[in-house]
Each structure stands twice: as C-alpha cells, then as structure tokens.
Amino acid sequence: MGELMRRYWQPVAISAQVKEDPIKVKVLGEDLIVFRDKKDRPGLLHNRCCHRGTTLYYGRVEDEGIRCCYHGWMFDVEGRCVDMPCEADNGVGIREKVRQPWYEVQERYGLIFAYMGPPEKRPAFTRWSNLEDVQEGQKLLQVGPVFASGADRSVDYIDCNWLQHWENTLDPFHVQVLHATFSTVQFVEEFGIMPTVDWGSDELGAHYVAYRDLEDGRKVDRVTCVWWPNTRSVPSVELKPGPGHNLSWVVPQDDETCRSFAVFKVPEDFEMEGAEAIPGKKWSEMTEEEHRRYPGDWEAQSGQGPISLHSEEHLAGSDGAIRLIRAGLRDQLKTLENGGDPAGVFFDDKDAYMEVTSGNFFHD
Ligand code: FES
Ligand SMILES: [Fe+2]
Known part of the structure; x- marks a missing residue:
C-alpha cells in the first residue's frame, strides 16, 4: 500500500x-x-x-x-x-x-503536497472540482487532523492504521449508532434515523447514498465519496443542503498512526472553532470516564487496535461499502504489481481533474 x-x-x-x-x-x-x-x-x-x-x-x-x-x-x-x-x-x-x-x-489548496514515488512516474497534480474556482467572498480553510467528534486541533495524529480511519468514511450505519444514539447527538438529530443505503464503486473510487425520510416530510439523500487510495469528501455533518465543500486525505505516518488533511471551501469570514466533543469540553479535555461514556470516531477506530485484523472480523450486510473499498484497493495493488499505473494517476495536466459529487440533497 x-x-x-x-x-x-x-x-x-x-x-x-x-x-x-x-x-x-x-x-x-x-x-x-x-x-x-x-x-x-x-x-x-x-x-x-x-x-x-x-x-x-x-x-x-x-x-x-x-x-x-x-x-x-x-x-x-x-x-x-x-x-x-x-x-x-x-x-x-x-x-x-x-x-x-x-x-x-x-x-496547492493551502497544503504542501509531496511526491514520494519513482521520478519517472511523477503524476500531474489532480485538481478537484469542489476546491477550484474560489469566488470573491470565499476562502479555502485547512484543518488537520479532523475527528468527526470534534475538530480538536490539539491532537496531532490518529493512533491507528490509516485504513481504519479512511474506510470509516464509507460506513453509513455507524452514523446512526455511534454518532446519533449510542453516545449523544454528535452532529444532528436527523442522523438518528436509520437510513436505507445504496453503494457503488467504479474505476476511480466508491460512494454511498444514505436515504432518510425526515419527520417534517422531506427526504434527504446523503452522498459520501472516496477515491483510491486515500482521498474522500464527506458532505456537511450539520446536514446543510447542497454539494460537499470539502476534500480530505488520510496519510499514514507509519503502519500504526495516520494524519488527515482536510480543505473546506467556506465563506471568507468563517472560522472553524475547536469543536466540542461533549457539551463544554473538547475531545482532548475529556476524562477517561467521559471517553468511555461518550465514544466517538477516535474511540471506535483506535479501539480497533493499532492494526485491525481483518481475519478476525465478521463482515455483515451493512458492510457492503467497506467490502467495495477493500476490493478497490486490492485492484489498485494488482495494477501496480503488473506494472500498470493506478487509477486517478494522470500524467497530463488537462486530464488531472476529478469531479466531486458528494452532498446532502433534499427533496420532497
Ligand atoms: S553537518 Fe550535519 S552532521 Fe555534520
Ligand atoms: Fe464517523
């Protein structure tokens, strides 16, 4: 990998x-x-x-x-x-x-990107549709690493294998349990509705659509996307309507720790506060007892161990998108082994462009 x-x-x-x-x-x-x-x-x-x-x-x-x-x-x-x-x-x-x-x-996008591969395979830099064309009155905001249970900037890295953190992106059902009913409402109440979900993958990545019927009669289709091998776009966790305005990369530090760099396109005057994980406290201020009582993404993912053993898992029907992610990565590895260039690597600037289709799409 x-x-x-x-x-x-x-x-x-x-x-x-x-x-x-x-x-x-x-x-x-x-x-x-x-x-x-x-x-x-x-x-x-x-x-x-x-x-x-x-x-x-x-x-x-x-x-x-x-x-x-x-x-x-x-x-x-x-x-x-x-x-x-x-x-x-x-x-x-x-x-x-x-x-x-x-x-x-x-x-690019307020981040420093490095190319650490063979010089003769150096790709063009991929532009992402939702981070291009920053209009007057908008800016790009960089955050890292991000926890869904509170963007706590005092935390410098995530202490588990990168895949545990990245594949969580396509785990639509943990949103209902971990983030909305088990601990406390970590984002919005609407996530407490168990969604019905479709998922799919193509050459470049995978996605899911979570469908929810809201109590006010509206319906919302939440589309979350990942691209091989470690990029993703999660739509607004406040369930704000419209396309997803962010992109992030989960980059391993080593086999057992990783960092996540995110870029958000936001209004110029927007500041992201160090979000609270529980009322009155940032994640890093929580006591051991509070971590135990109000677990979020960090607890669940680092709780899988430094490197989760897939051989000990029992994947179920709701893990369909996780299967797609693992199969997609294996395909990329095969391509590499056979001397090919993996998906999403472009050598010509004009090809190096990706359309981001994540978002919260409301309809009656
Ligand atoms: S100059 Fe760097 S170790 Fe001597
Ligand atoms: Fe999560």
Whole structure:
C-alpha cells in the first residue's frame, strides 16, 4: 500500500504552518523535516543530515537553505549542499558529490503536497472540482487532523492504521449508532434515523447514498465519496443542503498512526472553532470516564487496535461499502504489481481533474 500511495501527490503539512523553523513530519514511515527558505520555497528533506547524521530539526534557515547545527553543512530545498564551512574552500569540489535526500513539493489548496514515488512516474497534480474556482467572498480553510467528534486541533495524529480511519468514511450505519444514539447527538438529530443505503464503486473510487425520510416530510439523500487510495469528501455533518465543500486525505505516518488533511471551501469570514466533543469540553479535555461514556470516531477506530485484523472480523450486510473499498484497493495493488499505473494517476495536466459529487440533497 505504501508503494501505491507513493504514486500520488500526498499532503504533508498545512502551508500556513510551515515557516522558516523546521517542523518534524513522519510520512509513509519516513522521518522528514519541512521548512521554508528565505525565498518562500518549501522544502521537504530527510531528517538526518547526510554528513554524520544529526537531525536537521535543529538546523537554521539562511539565505540559501537550511544549515545543519553540527558542522554547518547547508542544503537547499532540493537537498543540494551549498556550503561546507569546515572544508577547504567551503567544500567546492566535494560538496557537489553529496545530496541530502529530498522530495519534490508543491503548494496547492493551502497544503504542501509531496511526491514520494519513482521520478519517472511523477503524476500531474489532480485538481478537484469542489476546491477550484474560489469566488470573491470565499476562502479555502485547512484543518488537520479532523475527528468527526470534534475538530480538536490539539491532537496531532490518529493512533491507528490509516485504513481504519479512511474506510470509516464509507460506513453509513455507524452514523446512526455511534454518532446519533449510542453516545449523544454528535452532529444532528436527523442522523438518528436509520437510513436505507445504496453503494457503488467504479474505476476511480466508491460512494454511498444514505436515504432518510425526515419527520417534517422531506427526504434527504446523503452522498459520501472516496477515491483510491486515500482521498474522500464527506458532505456537511450539520446536514446543510447542497454539494460537499470539502476534500480530505488520510496519510499514514507509519503502519500504526495516520494524519488527515482536510480543505473546506467556506465563506471568507468563517472560522472553524475547536469543536466540542461533549457539551463544554473538547475531545482532548475529556476524562477517561467521559471517553468511555461518550465514544466517538477516535474511540471506535483506535479501539480497533493499532492494526485491525481483518481475519478476525465478521463482515455483515451493512458492510457492503467497506467490502467495495477493500476490493478497490486490492485492484489498485494488482495494477501496480503488473506494472500498470493506478487509477486517478494522470500524467497530463488537462486530464488531472476529478469531479466531486458528494452532498446532502433534499427533496420532497
Ligand atoms: S552532521 Fe550535519 S553537518 Fe555534520
Ligand atoms: Fe464517523
């Protein structure tokens, strides 16, 4: 799966949070640092200096790049060594022979995306319909990681395998139990109505439609979508009518932890408050007893263990979309094994566009 994820541009940080001081990030099992040079260019380098291995986290950004604290080697955002102050002539003639491992990055939608796969397979950056064309009076808002039980920004990562978190996106029935009747009403009362559900998948991803007959006589069709291997769009959890205005990526830090980067298209004056998971408290402020009494997505998903064992599960009829997700990912892995390019990887800018069809659609 790591090999598959490396064929896509993956978000590694929120642009606005990356300033000159290096930030540690762990992506797909690799310890990296992300920083911004004085020309405002972001850089993503291997954490350990290629000289004698101390961390560049203690480095300092100067005009031409980041300088290692130990012996002062300086690397630009593409890992070129541009100074070796302890060597004759500042290392001219030998510094060209080393390169700090680095990954190509680009900033889109207010996130820093990295490409960590084979250079010859580098895809075009995929544009997503619902994040394009930001109009006057609108902005893109970046949040990470997001918990459905409260966007608590004090939490930096999710402590379970990425798939447990991502496949929850296509689990329409837990919304009625976990989010609306078992703990407390975590989003809206209407989710307490058990939906009837359709699901489907195609080459690019999978979706479900949850149908509910509301008490006021209206009907709402809630469409949630995922795209291989780790992207998704969840419509408004407040059940606001209309198309889904967000997209998010679930990116493994390693096998047992992950992060989720979300982008929302919102009115310019909209601020997302650190949502409360239970009245008066953010998720991170809850006591152990409150976590036990009012479990949400975090409790359910990390409660599956660091890596849930599929061999011990008993999938039922309501897990249809989970089956689709797993089958879809297996297909992508087969394609990769056979030397092909996975779905949703485009090499030409004009093809690299995805239509997002999630939303809450009301009708009589
Ligand atoms: S370990 Fe970085 S310059 Fe020596
Ligand atoms: Fe959930």
